[in-house]
Amino acid sequence: MFDRRKFIKSSALTASLLAIDKTGIASVLPKAPTSADSVKPLVISTWDFGIAANHAAWDVLSAGGRSLDAVEKGVQVPEADPKNQSVGYGGMPDRDGKVTLDACIMDEDGNCGSVAALEHIMHPISVARMVMEKTPHVMLVGDGALQFALENGFQKINLLTPESEKAWKEWLKTAKYQPVMNIENKLYDKAAPTHLPGNQYNHDTIGMLALDAKGNLSGACTTSGMAFKLHGRVGDSPIIGAGLYIDNEVGGATSTGVGEEVIRNVGSFLVVELMRQGYPPEEACKEAVMRIIKRKPAKAKEIQVGFLALNKKGQYGAYAIQKGFSFAVCNEENKSLLIPAKSYY
Ligand code: ASP
Numbered sequence: 001m002f003d004r005r006k007f008i009k010s011s012a013l014t015a016s017l018l019a020i021d022k023t024g025i026a027s028v029l030p031k032a033p034t035s036a037d038s039v040k041p042l043v044i045s046t047w048d049f050g051i052a053a054n055h056a057a058w059d060v061l062s063a064g065g066r067s068l069d070a071v072e073k074g075v076q077v078p079e080a081d082p083k084n085q086s087v088g089y090g091g092m093p094d095r096d097g098k099v100t101l102d103a104c105i106m107d108e109d110g111n112c113g114s115v116a117a118l119e120h121i122m123h124p125i126s127v128a129r130m131v132m133e134k135t136p137h138v139m140l141v142g143d144g145a146l147q148f149a150l151e152n153g154f155q156k157i158n159l160l161t162p163e164s165e166k167a168w169k170e171w172l173k174t175a176k177y178q179p180v181m182n183i184e185n186k187l188y189d190k191a192a193p194t195h196l197p198g199n200q201y202n203h204d205t206i207g208m209l210a211l212d213a214k215g216n217l218s219g220a221c222t223t224s225g226m227a228f229k230l231h232g233r234v235g236d237s238p239i240i241g242a243g244l245y246i247d248n249e250v251g252g253a254t255s256t257g258v259g260e261e262v263i264r265n266v267g268s269f270l271v272v273e274l275m276r277q278g279y280p281p282e283e284a285c286k287e288a289v290m291r292i293i294k295r296k297p298a299k300a301k302e303i304q305v306g307f308l309a310l311n312k313k314g315q316y317g318a319y320a321i322q323k324g325f326s327f328a329v330c331n332e333e334n335k336s337l338l339i340p341a342k343s344y345y
Helices: 004-010 050-062 067-080 124-134 142-151 162-172 183-188 259-264 267-276 281-295
Strands: 018-020 026-028 042-046 101-106 112-118 139-141 206-211 217-223 244-247 251-257 305-311 316-320 326-331 337-340
Touching (some): 050 326, 067 124, 112 124, 217 251, 251 267, 251 281, 281 316, 316 326
Antiparallel strands (some): 101 112, 244 251, 305 316
């Protein structure tokens, strides 16, 4: 476990690390890059499908673009992929057969936008960005979010693919709501398909964090949520502070897994606040996972939650309850790294 005392002792508490806020309380902050530092752009995201998403984000970052544009472009890739049954088009429906999407986005100035339980729109992330940029609000849900999207030129489409419809009809035979724990391990079994039939492979999210050449951080998070959820259920992914949080002074965090547990612990905000206190990204993610486990040890055995974090210095890390969570990293040196996260079990 990360020993904060040791960290503080061993870190030379130079003036650049010790910040005194307005209340006079000292806090340890990661050293933010100065204009003299050369900032290397970087993008990280959840799961194996993050690799292709990172490539799209990298096109923006490597051209000197803004991290906000990078994360929007990046997560649009799995949103549009019908083979990805946990994000966007082709996502698993709720128990009424409706595909309802959750997404949010946050920029370097703390601006954020979000949509929840949005139907019929291929790119909920872009609607979330429009909520952020064109309205005085942070979050629009359900019919109101759809109305806003249509009024702003988004196309109405059918998100339910024949494959996801088939999986839903199969599920209806038993109609048992049971998020399948740790199914992600199968991703490491070369014989198993990456995307399994719906009754087995029933939740995941793309959460993406990017640092651009100017040293600014942004993040995006988008999902179809838990397969066969109650109609109207909203997970952690569109909730600022739960599924995603960015503080441009410190870092960013995002989550995947059973959203109810992440919401209860305001997971991504917690990870960022721990990094503010000096925790390295992986240790911050671990501490947030431990918070979930300590609160509900019996439940935690059966579910997966994973956190991913990036700090202002470009250091990143992840941690999950169960084995099997992986994250993708893309930078100048390596465009397609897939790293298995450490886990409690
Ligand atoms: N966090 C998502 C939700 O609860 C699902 C996932 O990432 O596995 O909707």
